[in-house]
Each structure stands twice: as structure tokens, then as C-alpha cells.
Amino acid sequence: MGATMIHQATKGAALCAALLLAACQSYTGMGPAAAPQGTAMDGQWASTDGVFVAVFDRGTFTSRFIQTNEILAQGTYTVAGPSVSMQWMSVQAQQQRSANCSFTGADTVSCTQAGGGAFGLQRTG
16 A cells, blocks of 8 residues: 555545544433423322322323233323323223322322313322
8 A cells, every 4th residue: 555545545534533533522412302301100000099100100091901911091190299181082081181199198199170170199109
């Protein structure tokens, strides 16, 4: 290999290294959005009347009838201190519903539905 070829190969390697470094620096911070943080509601809950169970996970939840395991509702929730706001789609009624809830203990939640009605939840896991 002649001196000219070695010089060109070295320049090419330096250019590749510079491009890789620039690509890495411009990529920083462009990764996937951070997942929402866990909340006090995250986990498994059961209705105090024994009708359904629900799994809450970082802002979304799914509830299922205990006897049939059929999906009862799917929705979202937010937690602000001791208050929980829930919105969901009732699978059977095909209606949007919502409730405002509050922690009545570390493992218990009391909810009042918009339009009337109430339910309680007890942490199971």
C-alpha cells in the first residue's frame, strides 16, 4: 500500500468517526417518550361488592366480571394526591362513564359516579 492510499484510508476513517460522533450527539434525547410514572392506584383491585376486578397500570385500567372474566370496562385514570379521576367505556352499555374517587385508606378507594351511583375498591395485589 502506498503512502497516498494510507493517507486516504486514514482520512476516510477519521471522517466516518466524525459522522458517527455527530450522529450520536444529535440523537441524544430523541429516544422514545418516557412512560408515565406509577401511581398509588397501580395494581390489582376488586370491587367491594364482589362483582368485578380491575388492573390499574400507569394511567390505564381494565375491569373484568369476576364470574365470567369478560371485560366490563376499559379506561384511563389520573391521581392527584388522595383523589382519583376515572373515565371509561362500559363494554355492555357502550357508554362513556366517569367517577371521582378518593383514597379512604392505603388499600381502599371510594368512588362516586357522574350521574349517580357509588362503588368501592379494595386492593388485592
